[in-house]
Amino acid sequence: xxxxxxxxxxxxxxxxxxxxxxxxxxxxxxxxxxxxxxxxxxxxxxxxxxxxxxxxxxxxxxxxxxxxxxxxxxxxxxxxxxxxxxxxxxxxxxxxxxxxxxxxxxxxxxxxxxxxxxxxxxxxxxxxxxxxxxxxxxxxxxxxxxxxxxxxxxxxxxxxxxxxxxxxxxxxxxxxxxxxxxxxxxxxxxxxxxxxxxxxxxxxxxxxxxxxxxxxxxxxxxxxxxxxxxxxxxxxxxxxxxxxxxxxxxxxxxxxxxxxxxxxxxxxxxxxxxxxxxxxxxxxxxxxxxxxxxxxxxxxxxxxxxxxxxxxxxxxxxxxxxxxxxxxxxxxxxxxxxxxxxxxxxxxxxxxxxxxxxxxxxxxxxxxxxxxxxxxxxxxxxxxxxxxxxxxxxxxxxxxxxxxxxxxxxxxxxxxxxxxxxxxxxxxxxxxxxxxxxxxxxxxxxx
Amino acid sequence: xxxxxxxxxxxxxxxxxxxxxxxxxxxxxxxxxxxxxxxxxxxxxxxxxxxxxxxxxxxxxxxxxxxxxxxxxxxxxxxxxxxxxxxxxxxxxxxxxxxxxxxxxxxxxxxxxxxxxxxxxxxxxxxxxxxxxxxxxxxxxxxxxxxxxxxxxxxxxxxxxxxxxxxxxxxxxxxxxxxxxxxxxxxxxxxxxxxxxxxxxxxxxxxxxxxxxxxxxxxxxxxxxxxx
Numbered sequence: 158x159x160x161x162x163x164x165x166x167x168x169x170x171x172x173x174x175x176x177x178x179x180x181x182x183x184x185x186x187x188x189x190x191x192x193x194x195x196x197x198x199x200x201x202x203x204x205x206x207x208x209x210x211x212x213x214x215x216x217x218x219x220x221x222x223x224x225x226x227x228x229x230x231x232x233x234x235x236x237x238x239x240x241x242x243x244x245x246x247x248x249x250x251x252x253x254x255x256x257x258x259x260x261x262x263x264x265x266x267x268x269x270x271x272x273x274x275x276x277x278x279x280x281x282x283x284x285x286x287x288x289x290x291x292x293x294x295x296x297x298x299x300x301x302x303x304x305x306x307x308x309x310x311x312x313x314x315x316x317x318x319x320x321x322x323x324x325x326x327x328x329x330x331x332x333x334x335x336x337x338x339x340x341x342x343x344x345x346x347x348x349x350x351x352x353x354x355x356x357x358x359x360x361x362x363x364x365x366x367x368x369x370x371x372x373x374x375x376x377x378x379x380x381x382x383x384x385x386x387x388x389x390x391x392x393x394x395x396x397x398x399x400x401x402x403x404x405x406x407x408x409x410x411x412x413x414x415x416x417x418x419x420x421x422x423x424x425x426x427x428x429x430x431x432x433x434x435x436x437x438x439x440x441x442x443x444x445x446x447x448x449x450x451x452x453x454x455x456x457x458x459x460x461x462x463x464x465x466x467x468x469x470x471x472x473x474x475x476x477x478x479x480x481x482x483x484x485x486x487x488x489x490x491x492x493x494x495x496x497x498x499x500x501x502x503x504x505x506x507x508x509x510x511x512x513x514x515x516x517x518x519x520x521x522x523x524x525x526x527x528x529x530x531x532x533x534x535x536x537x538x539x540x541x542x543x544x545x546x547x548x549x550x551x552x553x554x555x556x557x558x559x560x561x562x563x564x565x566x567x568x569x570x571x572x573x574x575x576x577x578x579x580x581x582x583x584x585x586x587x588x589x590x591x592x593x594x595x596x597x598x599x600x601x602x603x604x
Numbered sequence: 605x606x607x608x609x610x611x612x613x614x615x616x617x618x619x620x621x622x623x624x625x626x627x628x629x630x631x632x633x634x635x636x637x638x639x640x641x642x643x644x645x646x647x648x649x650x651x652x653x654x655x656x657x658x659x660x661x662x663x664x665x666x667x668x669x670x671x672x673x674x675x676x677x678x679x680x681x682x683x684x685x686x687x688x689x690x691x692x693x694x695x696x697x698x699x700x701x702x703x704x705x706x707x708x709x710x711x712x713x714x715x716x717x718x719x720x721x722x723x724x725x726x727x728x729x730x731x732x733x734x735x736x737x738x739x740x741x742x743x744x745x746x747x748x749x750x751x752x753x754x755x756x757x758x759x760x761x762x763x764x765x766x767x768x769x770x771x772x773x774x775x776x777x778x779x780x781x782x783x784x785x786x787x788x789x790x791x792x793x794x795x796x797x798x799x800x801x802x803x804x805x806x807x808x809x810x811x812x813x814x815x816x817x818x819x820x821x822x823x824x825x826x827x828x829x830x831x832x
């Protein structure tokens with residue numbers, strides 16, 4: 158059975174071969190018509206800043222994407238970029254890179270939108286056409302360093318608190334797919350008083366961490382997801398392939414109570430075999446805010462756990478919805494599913510009957526689990542309903558590509574070859590939590 | 605004497621040749637047996653692997669079913685007609701919900717929307733036959749069973765049950781283009797109130813009775829499975 162990690166390896170190989178083929182077969186016409194302007198384009202003067210702002214966030218040894226899981230090569234220097242120049246040109250021309258999966262109707266709505274404008278695409282193409290010259294390093298514009306360069310690899314900067322398992326966990330050689338939880342209690346030294354956190358950043362302990370989620374439980378509070386079938390407001394966040402760290406807007410935060418238990422939900426997926434074991438001690442960094450927030454943020458999911466995808470289905474829709482009883486800010490969306498998921502959509506239905514497409518991901522890829530974080534928060538009037546839908550393909554073709562058995566009916570479950578339908582959302586009541594501390598409901602019902 | 609010696613040497617050579625030939629034949633037989641054994645072992649292994657896969661699939665199915673049975677947010681009814689199992693599950697919707705209160709506001713042609721739960725779902729191994737409709741398989745897949753979302757629809761003089769191919773949508777997400785059948789329901793106002801939407805399936809002989817009971821409303825329809 159091919160695992161996702163095997164799939165990744167195979168993809169890397171295929172990509173490498175494709176890249177060589179592209180370099181070999183790049184049309185002569187591409188290089189034939191260079192104008193004087195094109196001829197003067199250089200890496201340092203014209204291209205470095207484009208790559209820095211749009212590519213290097215992933216294409217570097219340590220980046221937002223879990224230590225480079227998602228990017229097979231670093232593109233931080235001319236020497237690193239030059240061998241890939243023609244492949245880069247082809248990738249940006251086809252818009253396969255940078256990867257961004259939301260349709261253009263939400264262009265400009267989200268932070269970190271990895272989309273090159275036409276001028277940037279043409280600059281890269283012309284630079285490659287004119288020979289991909291280096292130019293003078295002194296011509297490079299001054300670019301700010303990545304934050305983690307001064308903060309021990311943390312993208313959001315130096316954290317205020319880092320929580321991790323009590324002991325490193327060895328994921329044994331014979332493990333292929335494993336879901337396991339670890340719980341730690343924050344000590345007095347770690348968290349002497351209740352604190353509000355505005356940001357969280359996960360750092361996984363190896364490339365075979367499929368995903369990692371964390372929840373916080375106040376002293377004496379029971380875990381609720383498994384007990385009530387509800388995704389409670391205890392959620393802190395998750396990270397998976399292609400996902401970014403979270404920083405809430407100013408004035409928004411989540412509460413972390415003194416003495417809380419942090420539950421780490423780990424999902425490991427790798428090829429089993431001698432020498433494949435690894436030791437993990439993934440970490441979770443908190444970024445506190447000193448000023449009390451105006452809005453108490455909630456991390457939960459619009460999800461469905463009672464579905465069953467029939468065998469051999471080409472396109473099976475699973476839906477879920479949540480109605481907001483009070484005026485609410487929608488902060489971010491993160492659709493999460495597994496190997497069979499092919500598309501995701503979030504729609505908003507206003508109480509006056511209007512509707513709006515919030516997010517359309519027509520080609521969902523489990524290996525690019527992007528968080529769509531609003532630049533301008535979306536206001537949901539009381540009575541608004543968010544509906545999330547995901548579509549799943551359980552066919553032999555996709556089974557062969559992704560390594561699953563399409564003859565099985567598939568239900569909600571934690572294994573990679575099970576499925577999930579969780580439309581994660583970050584939201585917060587418009588009302589100040591101090592004015593109406595009970596305003597945020599404690600849980601969201603899944604079905 | 606010389607001839608005798610030559611004859612003896614010749615017969616020794618022949619004997620050695622015969623022994624070599626027999627040895628070779630024996631070796632061939634052994635190799636053939638070994639190959640047969642290997643083939644048989646491989647076949648058994650493939651069969652065992654297939655059986656294990658089937659067993660694993662069945663175990664997963666059972667696990668899925670038990671998960672479903674344990675789902676804290678769903679009410680489940682199941683029944684067997686002979687060996688064929690039919691399942692009906694609904695959200696645990698209280699009568700105090702807005703969803704219940706909309707029942708009395710529906711007019712002819714309206715389909716009831718449920719905001720607080722996934723759509724009610726029916727799973728059957730073969731086409732369902734009602735008095736005025738046959739519900740054909742919803743899936744092109746090879747599971748041998750079909751699932752449907754089912755929806756209450758107000759009509760001029762009563763209620764219908766609509767079967768929709770999208771079995772796993774939320775109670776607000778019915779796509780009419782995916783409707784595949786509609787049957788008349790018997791509606792009664794009963795004295796005993798069901799505090800939550802409660803599905804029920806009962807079987808007598810080869811016929812079944814599907815019921816939904818919510819508050820003082822009870823909807824029902826008789827059915828059989830095609831082929832029974």
